[in-house]
Amino acid sequence: MATTILVQGVAAPVVQEVVRHGLAESYSHIRAKISSSGKLDDNHELLCQDVKKLFALKDDNENEVQRHKQKVPTSSYSLWMNRVLEIVYEVEKLKSKYESKRLQRWRIQQRSRLSEGMVQKLNQIGKLIEEGQFPRGFLVDKRPERVLKVLDAPKIKGFPTLEGPVEDILRLLKNIRIKRIGVLGAVGVGKTTIMQNINNHEEVSKLFDIVILLEVSAEQREEKLQRAIAQRLQVNIEGVNDRAEVARRIHEDLLSKKYLLLLDDAMDSINLEKVGIPDNDNGSKVLFATKFRHVCKLNRASRLISVKLLSSDEAWKMFRDIVIDVINLPDIQPIARLVSNKCARLPLLIKAIAHSFKVKENAFSWRAGLKDLKIWPEIQNQGLREMYSFLRFCYDELKDEKKQKCFLYGSLYPADSKIFSDYLVECWAAEGFLGDLNDTRRYRDIRDCGYDILEHLTNVSLLEKGERMIYVRMNNCIRQLALHISSEDPECNFYVTSREDSSEFNNSVSLQQAKRISMIDHNKLCEISSEIQENPNKLLTLLLQKNYELAIITQTLFEYMSNLRVLDLYCTKIRNLPSSLSKLTCLRGLYLNDCVLLTELPSELGKLKLLEVLDIRGSRVTFIPLHIRSLINLRCLRITYMKSGDKVESQDVISKLHKLEELIIEVNSYKQWCNEAEDVMNQVSSLENLTTLRFCFPTPSTLRGFMEKSKSWRDHNQFTSFRFFVGFPNSKRPQILEYFDYKMTRFLKYCNGEHKDDLTISELLTQTEALELICHKDIKALSDFVSTTSLNSIRGCVIEGCNRISTIVDAIDTHHNMENGHNVDDNGTNRSILPSLEQLYIRNLLKLRCVFRGLMRTGTLSKLKILVLRNCPLLKRIFSNGAIRQFSELQKLKIQDCSEIEELIMKYEGVGTESYYMLPKLELLVLVNVPKLKIICQNDSLAWPSLEVLVIHDCPELKAFPFSKDNAANLRSIKGQQEWWNKLEWENDEVKERFQPIYTSSDEYFF
Template identity: 60%
Template sequence: MGSIIVEGLAVSAAAKVVGHGFTESYSHIRGKVASSKDLDENYKLLRQDVRSLVAIKEDNEKKVWRHKQKEITSNYSVWINKVSETVAEVEKLILKYESKKLPRWRFQRRSRLSEEMAKKLRKVWELSEEGQFPTGFLVNKLAEPVLKVLDAPPIKGFPTLQGSLEKILVLLKNNNIKTIGVYGMVGVGKTTILQNLNNNEEVVKLFDMVIFLRVSREQSEDKLQEAIANRLMLDTEGFNDHDVVARMIHTELENKNKVILATKYFHICKLSNVDRMIKVNQLSLGEAWMMFKNIVVDVIDRPDIKPIARLVSTRCARLPLLIKVIASSFKVKYTASSWRAGLEDLKPWPKLEDQGLKEMYSFLKFCYDELKDEKQQKCFLYSSLYPADSTIYTDYLVECWASEGFLGSINDIRRYQKARDKGYAVLEHLTNVSLLEKEERMIYVKMNNCIRQLALHISSEDPDCNFYVKTNEESEESTNLVTWQHANRASMIDSEVCDLPEKQNCNMLLTLLLQKNSKLASIPQTFFESMSSLLVLDLYGTKIHKLPSSLSNLKSLKGLYLNDCMLLKELPPEIESLQNLEVLDIRGCKVKFISFHIRCLINLRCLRISYLKSSEDGQSQDMDTDCDVIARLQKLEELIIEVDSYDRWCNEVEEVIKQVASLENLRSLRLSFPNPFWLKYFMEKCKSWREHKLASFRFFVGCQNSKRPHILGCFEYKINRYMKYCNGKLKDNCIIGEVLAETDAFELICHKSISKLSDFVGAASLERIRGWLIESCNKMSTIVDANFIQQSNNVLLDNMMDIDDEVDESDTSMGSILPKLEQLYLRSLLNLKCIFEGPMHPRRLQKLTVQDCSGIQELITEPEGTETEFHVLSKLETLVLINVPKLRTVCLNNSLTWPSLEVLKVHGCPELRSLPFSKDNSTNLRFIRGEQEWWNQLTWPTNEDEKWLQSIFAASGIHTMHVKENAREIHATICEMIQETPEGTSSLKKIYKSSTRQNTEGKSLEEDTDLLSVAARVKRIKV
């Protein structure tokens, strides 16, 4: 009985379990069926909401692009990576749904897919919410610890100079010493020592920041203060009080500031109460001779020249500056007789008796006399009109020389181009003999203060070069009738001029330089009445709001510079009288795009203009299409149109292109094209393009930002042919490829479809490219694949006779991809897995920067099956890796050599645990910078390699800061976003409201309560 009871209980319990299980199974099945029914709706929601997420991401990325002076927060980097991963996962789900097309009776599979979509949908919603970033995701960059002086002359091997540097280093390490004075005569090498000190790796380790400043006589205390504040990246906007800014600088540098003062005067050090003083002596005779030999080089050891060279060297007073100048002058002498004649000409200059300067000026005068050509001498003297050590734009300087007639009389149809060629030849010679100094790829030059004083002294004795030069330290009374009336050329650059005289007799005046006088608001109506000989007038950066009627008297004027006169609204009718005008620059003014009066300036060779947003009264500034202004200017050789209102530009571009295309003498052009169609239209219409006469161009295709291109700042020489292409599509690649074949530097931004280079253009199109930036091309997985390499080989074979001199005979590879590429920048390529697939790399690549590429694991991929050493980056000098979080290795092949590598910078690469560099394979590596935490985690093959690399490593830290934007910044940012993405107003409303809540002042954004009213008020979109 008991067993039956137990069994009966068991059966009963089993029945209950079965019943419960059935209920659960039924509920489960019902859930699956319901989930299956939701699949189609989840698919639609997922497609829709992932598009919104991508739109938020693109809006944020545009903001990052516009604010390159800032950096993104770590939270934003994490969010971007999450978005990329989630979008990729969603695309797989969508593809799975679209390819399977599951029938409704397959409810289990549909249910699983639906649940996956629902889960991913919740993730998309979370990321969309996170993507609003109410506190912002852009922060101010920290200032660089050291800004390298790239042109610092080497002092290694010169004990006098190196010894002074070592003494300074010892004092810097002494905590009790705060100020050091370095003194010595002009030209003894003080600046050179401090430049080398600035670049010294020990200094980098001693200080968080090094500030290197040159202070000239013309530089006011306010300018110096401004330079220091800018270097410290202090926000001084709105603080006009000198003392307030001084306190801000003091607070920033308090308890961590050491000062080194260099001067030629001993008493300046004394008056400055420095803690220690170091005197820089002249070189020894042996050092002077070695320095002289190092500069002259070629003929110095010839038996007939060497004795004369010894005598010349001894007459350089053992001063590095004189040695540099004199040796550079003798370097171009190739016979003993020319050396003897030069030695004979080295006479003292008796008129300057200042102690320590007499010999200096006599030798500098010798270099001036050595120019021989009177026009070269005048070009040199003219350069002294600009403040000492200030950068002078070379194109502008050559234009002034040409206007003054220093470059000869050229009256044919290509006057401007030939004058510029002659001018650059003069510039090259002046820099070669060290009378001018090269700056930034020869785009700028400057004149040393000592040499400038010589030039001003010479000009004071030459009746044809009587200069009046006013600095901001001189009193206003110096600009009087007496000082002006006999001057040939007057310079009052950045001299705080407020007022100009009503009228004065200046019939001898040829050049008048008034630029950068921000307090100059008006010009008297009669001011130009007695300046009929004036050739050059520069009013750049002044606050004038109109030009006087006496402008019509300037019948001889050839160069007129009104750029950045932001209050100037119109050109007066009197400008039509300037029939000899050849250069007109009105960029950055509020002058109408093509003023009607310009049509009469038929001798213009160069026109630089802006296409503005709108006039102050809100009326559209449409060009005068009925008068064909541009087309009338048939002598134009250079045309720059800077576009500041992209939407309206799209409506005007056809008419502009027609007129530009009619200019048969055009040699240089800067122009924006809304899309490749208009570029093609231009190429078909423009005769100068078809006949390959366009020697220089900057084309911006599909880009709303035509500011100075990033890639051009990376070269040591000037790049003339540049194109930037944004938001491209596959169908337009052929058009772009045709221009690329003529292009030296290229920026490819936000291409929507390419996955590799061979999808974009053929190898032949890129034979000329020297610099290339690729950014935010999110489908790109590799730069160069095997298909492109095969193209490159075919191109090489087709052109072998043409490039025979460029092929390295020791290179066993078939050819070279991108044969002239020197600079490559890869940014925000989120799906990039590798850079070069295959056995070849750009043979001439000097700098490679990889930034924000989250998919790369190995930088240089060795092709499978490679048994011998493949062609690698033998010319690479600089390698920069920033925010490449999955990067594990530079290259697995440790047998590769890096013969040219000098600089390695790494930041945000936590998985990179080893480096393929050693003392044996990287003999020129001299500098490594990265986070200390990253460095500590590296593994080393040998202790010797670790010790050597440690000696050239310097830690750097980039700290993330959260900065609250104020109301004005938020307002400006939102307006910019509307301009670029008018379709995103609903998303921007959320940002606007969120930003308003974060307003640190607790006020509303002026009277605006909604984003559309903001947009309407600034007239950027129609509401």
């Protein structure tokens, strides 16, 4: 009856609802709903209790996470935590609904649904509590972070000298073909700053899976380096003492990663394979910074980034930024500039010294500090002590006394000035640093020893390499170190003063005590001080060059200088030399070049029996003065032939110089020289010890006469260097040599040639490294020379004004070549042409139609790196019939004023899968005034993996690029006229958006 009442009373609406919807629910189902509704309060209570248990378990697990900072939760734990948070959120919603409706009269259906929801959550919570026990643990070792930021890395924005290398490195990091990069620079120049900024760079974090930055100290062996890498990778090597096993684990960890390994301050070769670093082909890179050039070679760096000194403006900005709080105080800024100048433009010194001056609050203390800086390295300053310690280490590591003396000698020259390599080696030789010169030892051997030392000093950054090693420099900071060391050595005793540092070097000895005096480029030095005469027979070197007002040398100046070895009066205004010159009986080197007012040499010159080097180029001394023939030990003679009123008689002087090894004759009066060249050539031919010659041969027959008569020339192993000018006035600076290092020693400039003379030239070419072929009258191709094997040694070539040439290299007609004896070996098969050629410059060839034609033999032009074409009005094709396949090493291609070229790379030359990297190393492409050019390349599949700079000027028909957003990934700069850029046609907007940011409008371009 009670049940019936309940149904009739409370449940009547439910029954009505069931009936209304036409659903015949069973009586048992209704009873289940009523039962569930009745348990709502109990379920709510159970739910609250279980949620508390779940929260307690979550808190316990979270505490465990916090307790193990070196570990991270597993992925399954993270998923569990997410489910806990989700279910807690859902439970809170149920509890909120329960609380809000608790006092209201609910329908059974609503209570039942809420109760069932709670039961469902109770079941889910139960499972979460069970799963949250994690019987196998839920913490694992952290993965190494992709990049560990250097928090205190110095900012480089606003310092182009530091920003430039960073940008260059970033570009190389994107080039998949480059694996190892060296960063080279002297101590304190900012290499560490650059490495730290690379490590922190956002682009780097996107390029690599992991970046490892380590400092490689002098004491750090490969084992320590290996363990540091393992620690960074979080490779477990605990208890492992076997280096091979550690290497295996590192290798396994890195094998599938794209890594960047940054090694700062490398001092020697590092066997990375032994450490465990894999040689991946996935774009992984090794970047190492070093002070020593040879370390780059030892570690097989394929690219070298040189870090230079800051500019003067940059150095001042860096210094000013640090002392900004006091720089504007009265009277301090002028002193601050002097202090900044003392920092040698080295960031390390600037920062150290600027911070020490930052606390000085008045001009008095700044002046006192400046005075202290003048006696570096004696003052106590942390930055300076660090600098001195390392530089002293480099000096001590020279160990060889000869190298140490040669280094100290470099401090005689003004800081950062150009010290020409040949000249410096000659001074070392004159001082005896390179050993004794005798009848069994050639001057060439002495030179080789000197160049070896010079290269070593540049490799260890005690001297800075200049352009192509023609000259070197000594940084002011290193120079101060050298002067400080020399002041402690009684064998040195330097007196050094110049326009720049007149009296600032307080460690120099007095003028009377000095063994070596340097007064280079002294301010207003008009006459040599008589005080030098009070130095009896001690003086070994007297450097007075570049004193542009020095005109008077007293007659008795050299009276007490019998031990003098080097006298340099280059570029002074002296008119004559005193009679006391005869007292210089030990003199080895005499430099009178560019003494433009000097017209004659005194007869006393003939008494200098030990003189080895005499340079009178650029003076007005009569060609080959008669007394020179008495200089029986002369090894190097450099003279100028110039026009005079009467015929210049050489009087058989040169032939008397039996020990002469180097002869340089610069010709200023070519027409007159043509009348005397034959006689001078005959004298030169009689010299048996000649190894170096610079000579102008008016005709090929004069050259043939020399080659037939000269014993020195016939002994090819003896003749190591020549600059021959055939049919052309002597040139002081051959064009092609400007593009090569100083080791390029065998040069020929051949002008107005004819086929009848080519046998002579062909024979000479077998020993020639650099060739300038000017206005040849007959040849139609460079390969027309009698024997193309004579071109095998050519590394650099200029071809200009040869108006019958239609192609440079023509290998298409093998039969023709064989019939004419060209390009054929003993078996009658084709040989490679110009296999050593690295640079080719073509100018003003009016009939040139194709540069390279034909399917050439393997090796032909395979080393060509630079190709420049200018003013070839009939040129239509550069590469023809597949010739482009030979140019895998080409890095720079420049074309200007070639009005007929329509297509750079022909379509049929880009077929086949092998053409994908047709020009794999091309970095620079310049196209200027090529008005008919329509297409660079039709083949869109051609990749340009190394292209960095594209310059387009006056090419109005070029309206499209062969570049997609992916096939020229390293292209960073496009320059051209705005009007041309606006008319370019793009494949799609995505490609345009890729190249728009790197475009720079430029209306002028100077080729």
